[in-house]
Amino acid sequence: MICKYVFGKPIETGAVVADVAQCTQPLSLMQVEQGPAGVVLSCQMGPKDVVYGLGEQVRGINKRGFSYISYAIDGPIHTENRHSLYGGHNFLIVSRAQKQPFGIFVDNPGKVVFDVGEARMDRLEIQAGSDCVIYTIEEEGLKEVAKSFRRLVGQSYAAPKWAFGYQQSRWGYQNEADVRAVVDGYHGNGIPLDAVYLDIDYMDHYKDFTVDQEKFPDFAGFVGSMKARGVRLVPIIDAGVKIEKGYPVYEEGVANNYFCKDEDGTDFVGAVWPGKSHFPDVLNTAAREWFGGKYQWLMDQGIEGFWNDMNEPALFYSEKRLKQTMDEVLAMKDQNLDIHSYWQLIEKIDGLCNHPQDYKSFYHNKDGERICHDDVHNLYGFYMTKAAADAFCKIAPHKRTLLFSRSSYIGMHRYGGIWTGDNASWWSHLLLSIQQMPSLNMCGILYTGSDIGGFGNDTTQDLLLRWLEFGIFTPLMRNHAAADTREQEAYHFDRIEDFRNIIRIRYGLLPYLYSEFMKAVLNDEMYFRPLAFDFPDDAHAAKVEDQLMVGESIMIAPVYTQNATGRYVYLPQDMLMVCMKSLEGRQCQVMEKGHHYVDIALNEVVFFVRKGHMLPLAVLDSGLTSTADMEDCEYEWIGYTDNAAEYILYDDDGMTTDYTPRSEWKKTVRTKEELAWG
Amino acid sequence: MICKYVFGKPIETGAVVADVAQCTQPLSLMQVEQGPAGVVLSCQMGPKDVVYGLGEQVRGINKRGFSYISYAIDGPIHTENRHSLYGGHNFLIVSRAQKQPFGIFVDNPGKVVFDVGEARMDRLEIQAGSDCVIYTIEEEGLKEVAKSFRRLVGQSYAAPKWAFGYQQSRWGYQNEADVRAVVDGYHGNGIPLDAVYLDIDYMDHYKDFTVDQEKFPDFAGFVGSMKARGVRLVPIIDAGVKIEKGYPVYEEGVANNYFCKDEDGTDFVGAVWPGKSHFPDVLNTAAREWFGGKYQWLMDQGIEGFWNDMNEPALFYSEKRLKQTMDEVLAMKDQNLDIHSYWQLIEKIDGLCNHPQDYKSFYHNKDGERICHDDVHNLYGFYMTKAAADAFCKIAPHKRTLLFSRSSYIGMHRYGGIWTGDNASWWSHLLLSIQQMPSLNMCGILYTGSDIGGFGNDTTQDLLLRWLEFGIFTPLMRNHAAADTREQEAYHFDRIEDFRNIIRIRYGLLPYLYSEFMKAVLNDEMYFRPLAFDFPDDAHAAKVEDQLMVGESIMIAPVYTQNATGRYVYLPQDMLMVCMKSLEGRQCQVMEKGHHYVDIALNEVVFFVRKGHMLPLAVLDSGLTSTADMEDCEYEWIGYTDNAAEYILYDDDGMTTDYTPRSEWKKTVRTKEELAWG
Secondary structure, three states: OEEEEEEOOOOOOOOOOOOOOEOOOOOOOOEEEEEOOEEEEEEEOOOOOEEEEOOOOOOOOOOOOEEEEEOOOOOOOOOOOOOOOOEEOOEEEEEOOOOOOEEEEEEOOOOEEEEEOOOOOOEEEEEEEOOEEEEEEEOOOHHHHHHHHHHHHOOOOOOOHHHHOEEEOOOOOOOHHHHHHHHHHHHOOOOOOOEEEEOHHHOOOOOOOOOOOOOOOOHHHHHHHHHHOOOEEEEEEEOOEEOOOOOHHHHHHHHOOOEOEEOOOOEOOEEEOOEEEEOEOOOOHHHHHHHHHOOHHHHOOOOOEEEEEOOOOOOOEEHHHHHHHHHHHHHOOOOOOOHHHHHHHHHHHHOOOOOHHHHOOEEEEEOOEEEEHHHHHHHHHHHHHHHHHHHHHHHOOOEOOEEEEOOEEOOHHHOOEEEOOOOEOOHHHHHHHHHHHHHHHHOOOOOEEOEEOOOEOOOOHHHHHHHHHHHOOOOOEEEOOOOOOOOOOHHHOOOHHHHHHHHHHHHHHHHHHHHHHHHHHHHOOOOEEOHHHHOOOOOOHHHOOOOEEEOOOEEEOOOOOOOOOEEEEEEOOOEEEEEEOOOOOEEEEEEOOEEEEEEOOOOOEEEEEEOOEEEEEEEOOOOOOOHHHHOOOEEEEEEEOOOOEEOOOOOOOOOEOOOOOOHHHOOOEEOHHHOOOO | OEEEEEEOOOOOOOOOOOOOOEOOOOOOOOEEEEEOOEEEEEEEOOOOOEEEEOOOOOOOOOOOOEEEEEOOOOOOOOOOOOOOOOEEOOEEEEEOOOOOOEEEEEEOOOOEEEEEOOOOOOEEEEEEEOOEEEEEEEOOOHHHHHHHHHHHHOOOOOOOHHHHOEEEOOOOOOOHHHHHHHHHHHHOOOOOOOEEEEOHHHOOOOOOOOOOOOOOOOHHHHHHHHHHOOOEEEEEEEOOEEOOOOOHHHHHHHHOOOEOEEOOOOEOOEEEOOEEEEOEOOOOHHHHHHHHHOOHHHHOOOOOEEEEEOOOOOOOEEHHHHHHHHHHHHHOOOOOOOHHHHHHHHHHHHOOOOOHHHHOOEEEEEOOEEEEHHHHHHHHHHHHHHHHHHHHHHHOOOEOOEEEEOOEEOOHHHOOEEEOOOOEOOHHHHHHHHHHHHHHHHOOOOOEEOEEOOOEOOOOHHHHHHHHHHHOOOOOEEEOOOOOOOOOOHHHOOOHHHHHHHHHHHHHHHHHHHHHHHHHHHOOOOOEEOHHHHOOOOOOHHHOOOOEEEOOOEEEOOOOOOOOOEEEEEEOOOEEEEEEOOOOOEEEEEEOOEEEEEEOOOOOEEEEEEOOEEEEEEEOOOOOOOHHHHOOOEEEEEEEOOOOEEOOOOOOOOOEOOOOOOHHHOOOEEOHHHOOOO
16 A cells, blocks of 8 residues: 655656555654654664665665665765765665564655664654655565555666676776777687676767767777677766867757756856766756757667766866865965864865765756755756656667666666666675665666676775676676776686686576566566565564575575685575586585575585576577577576476567567476476 | 794894894795895695784785785775775784695885785785895694794783773863763763773873863872772873974974984974874984883873874875975866866875875984884884883883884784774674784784774664674773764663673673783783684684684674674584673573574673683672772683583782782682583
8 A cells, every 4th residue: 555645845756657646644654743854754663673775875685773865976985884875765665573564755856864773773764855755655565565666666677688798897998999808808718798888988088979089980880890799888978068169069058058057047067077067957858858869879870778977966076166175275375284274174175076065056947947956966867867768769769778877766767777886896895785786676776786896996806706606696797897996807817717607607597587687677576685575474584684586586695705615594495506617517406494504616606496496597509709699599497396386487579678578488387307406 | 933034134123022043044935036126925825725914904814815015004994995004913824724834924114015815816925025034933733823923022011900991982082071971971870981081182282291281170180080980091192293382392302303304304294183293203212212201291190001093103294295285286276177187186185194205205213223214114103102111111110001002013012002993883893803803913912902883983872782792802892982973982872781781791701801811911822813723623613704712711703794683603613602681691502513593682792612611700799880899809600511621710910010820819620510501
């Protein structure tokens, strides 16, 4: 049961698609107070209650013990004290002992604060803002609450099938030669690869919708030649548009008032990569259509996928603040800077970036209505992505174009995925990425993954291997690294065969993973789930923070600590442990419900098949280079059952938005005898 | 067997006390190369080899998979990518499959780099510098290597017994009222407390060896009144001396050339809390004696303990660099700051702090020899602490004065302990502190602990409880927090009884903990040990990264993840699990060797007693306020044995450097029947 409550004069965000009537009864699931700070919802939490959700945030699957602020920010240090990451995902589910769980969605694109037992361990408090729509969802179980919410916010984006292949990125690829070296490095070592990303350096001076002609003299030709090898190029698009006379995007934006405005009505000036820039007013329909249409120029050259970045939007500084700060700094020039003044200096300079006051200083024209950016801050990434997605519908109707974003708000999940931003080559971030996946899925974001190997800092061979062993299960499987970090393309390490084997296992699992992903899209379900969603009556399952259910048949328990050669695993039921050092060689073992210590070698993929379930494994040619080689491949089946079991393998063309399953793939029923798991 | 190898013209560091003759054979345990980069030692590591040691560094007990740089730095963000923390602890032990383990100590107080399998997983490489003494140690077991090394570097510092009580600190206590409120807060809630720390605000404008007269109008009287309540005050001493005409420490230092010198022979100017400061040349005997003597003024007012801080030494900036940077910033004033210039600005300002070039720009006068600071960088904290310790021997001979430091180098362990610096209220830092303890113990640093609850960021009730549950086992048990973070004195939280019970358990365990600490001091042993040190033949023990042996009888397995209500524990032998929710109420259970999942409630202390071992537990009055109340207390005994067992309870006066055990405490033999562990 979904109830809708309206407070103040909320801004229409576009998050919700279902038509829900406003509830006539007052909200009773939580206490409601309305004061100068806006609407505050609160409730007691029992010692065994678990709180799920909030999408892209730090800490565990159970969000208790910290406070989270929905206010998108470009901050690269994702440590435990970070209250905000790149998105605003205001949905949580409270699992209560002996009571029905319930969900809460706060539809407010400004700042929303969730104190999930930080100030007081037993208290959940939500500062929802003055103007918001709140939806409460009561259903009999956790899965049902999540599904009910997902029906409210609409069907999730489905990426093209090639985007489920392995992908490589690095901030630093400069030109054709760099990209070619990556493709050669992978394919030349027998490792499949489906995409290479173009980070900011492909552009002409960081100008959106340009390509540096010196680096890519025949961009369309190069895109085509890579595609002929099975590899798509995926360029980045940034939110900020460079201020430069003669640059058409800038000129058109200014001429048509398509950019966000400063208080005084002039175009707001903030800085990103190219320095001073304007920001397309993506909340304005005309501006959005204009900006979205700009993607066509790249699509015309053969591009089939994009990643939208810096769309919190990130601000290195605002023009006004920089000027003021410089004056203040220079006034300090000959002082004896002590504890107070030295830190003022540091805070002034570090505070240039993404300053909260700057977000309060510019405005949108939401089709006639002037809105302060601060009040709709979390919508920027959503509507920049919607700009692209809406344009794709016109430019390439019915085609699936790869699209994902850094910043997001619930609702954007219908238009694209996200990646989890600028993580680091830390083991703790491998665990964090495991824990973020189900939280994101709850909020509708299904096409997602973290930067495998870690974006910032230098990766290590073992970290990359372990991360890949988890990453083979994430829909977006992309290795990405920052400039000036260690090169982390797989072929730079010893024992390339380990990387080859693990990545090939991804392709082997792809029919299952894609099938389960698409079912989750089409049925409003979660691809990644905490164990408690599938085993609600198992008291220990609710405590497991480092294992996930993946689709209907699999549980994973990734290794995420350095030098570990195994880990503890909790099985909520009897399962079949599948250990693979290569796609072709595997060992299976039936294991009983309960606690186990499992050895998992550094070059080994281990997963667990639920009793009564099975999955297909593609039989692949040793020369496989990309998903393009996987048409009509054959399957082996792995499963575990005492008697007959069934698996519906969903497949479709993987290219269009026609999600009708191909009839010939709609199968199959197997019996115990057919599943050789002994 | 210890072998000594001399390369170049090493600086005498004072790390080693034993007289070891230079080895006549070339170093053969590792490959040695000498080139422009200095001495490089390297060896292959087998897949099962484990590398222990390196003292205060990030990551696990097994140091494999990262590179560590010994170059002390004041950096508060202790994330996984940090190559240096506050000390230089150049000792490691390589545990080799089927071979004897060996230790390596690189006695070089400049920069030393240990790549423990980062560049290549199977390769250990040490860049030892051009001028260094290298000691190799081969013994039959890990414990023996550690002990042999400890004999080389001399007996560890023993703190007074009161310093094993619970201690409270916070950067922000301003005056008498603040300190009194802390003592009232603890004692008024029935929680024992032995010390309150005075961070930088007690001083007059951050001037060493001053007390702000407005805040503490009768300092000696106040110190005495607190001591009468069982609470010592422990003031901070900083490395930098404020440049201020008329301030005697400054005037004397300048007049006698006691400060470090700039290239041009003037006193080097760097900034810390008070702004521009000079730095006592602690490598100069006269300067060191002078600076040490300054502690007397505080001791004369009743102070019995100190913590030395900012002695890497931390530099907010150097006078020269600030001037140059300000000019460079000025030149950027009207530029369009883009990706390159904006980051230059940020790097310039953030780079003011602890700039490597600044450490190369000033000099010591080591009793006649001019030495660039960079070459002896890691000695600063050591010799600042030795300055104090040497002075204490004269000011208060035979008395144990509490002394610990932030920066350190091996050798300093004879003069004082360390705390593990400015950690954060992160769960990952609770784990890090667990992992740092045995690494520090190997290097001789026994009196140590982390800031319980975390220094930076806001703690939470559950984090503080879990941290205390580990902290009751660390010799230094201090709750400390940074300014502007959540108040984390125990009495600020709900369920004060949980805090009271846990801290009282510390006092109950104190006879055992002190006994084991002093035995480790007197016998050159480790108080905290990785499991593999006690169970070298247990293959799994070497993989356990989150359990420690504490003294001879106990193994601990702290909970360090949020919302966990238990954890997996590996028992390398049959043990008795002791679960205590209070000192008076406990449950014991015999558990078999192997893997277990153990429930551990948030308000529960759990530890494991080794078979054939036991420990005393003090019977305490409910009104206990500090260790002062513990004279002549009675003991209960907890133990687990099939037959007779023995425990030698070491005790002494706890106040003097006369370590002769009090004869009446030298006991005891018990039999199974006397140990009620059923």
